Amino acid sequence: QVALQESGGGSVQTGGSLRLSCKAYGLPTSQTCMGWFRQRPGEEREGVANIQSGGTIYYSDAVKGRFTISRDNAANTVYLQMDSVEPGDTAMYFCVAAGGGGTYFANCRFGNWGQGTQVTVAS
Numbered sequence: 001q002v003a004l005q006e007s008g009g010g011s012v013q014t015g016g017s018l019r020l021s022c023k024a025y026g027l028p029t030s031q032t033c034m035g036w037f038r039q040r041p042g043e044e045r046e047g048v049a050n051i052q053s054g055g056t057i058y059y060s061d062a063v064k065g066r067f068t069i070s071r072d073n074a075a076n077t078v079y080l081q082m083d084s085v086e087p088g089d090t091a092m093y094f095c096v097a098a099g100g101g102g103t104y105f106a107n108c109r110f111g112n113w114g115q116g117t118q119v120t121v122a123s
Contacts, residue, residue, distance in 0.1 A: 002026040002112045004095045009117030012085055020080040020117060022095030030073040033098035033108035036080045038091035039116075045094070047105030049080060058106035062088070085121045092116040 008020040020036070035050030049059045049069040057069055068081040078095065093116060096103075100111030 002097060002099065004097060004112060004114035006093065006095045006114045006117040009093060009119045011120045011122060014086060014121055014123050016085055016121075018082045018085065018119060020082065020093055020095075020119075022078045022080075022114060024076050024078065024095075024097060027097055027099065027112070028073070029071050029076050029078055029097075033110075034069075034071060034078045035096045035105060035108065035110060036069065036078075037094045037096055037103070037105070037110075037113075038089075038119075039094070040088070040091040045103070047103075048093070050096075050106050050108055051078065052108065056107075082119070085119075087121050087123045090119060090121045092118050 003025040005023045012018045033052045036048045037045045039045045066084045071078045095114040096110035097112040098108045102111030
């Protein structure tokens with residue numbers, strides 16, 4: 001059974017940094033397309049970044065140049081380093097893993113979702 005456990009959310013000032021972590025259970029991050037989505041207040045969920053099994057990385061235009069996705073295969077964990085954050089980054093952030101159909105984003109279809117971790121950026 002697949003489980004994704006996010007941590008690292010919280011409050012941060014504009015221009016600051018935050019690192020989100022996602023520990024995966026039941027699947028190998030090294031062989032799975034992993035990613036992050038977010039849902040801003042009153043909006044639909046949107047893809048933020050993904051890292052594919054071969055190492056290809058994709059970022060949405062909204063975060064390109066500010067966020068960095070990475071993975072530690074030994075720890076079976078994926079990270080999202082958020083730098084130069086803006087109030088528009090305030091959202092619930094979800095860790096996702098490919099499998100079982102699901103929502104399409106940048107060449108991967110994500111059917112496994114974590115519970116989410118809240119990020120709030122103060123202006």
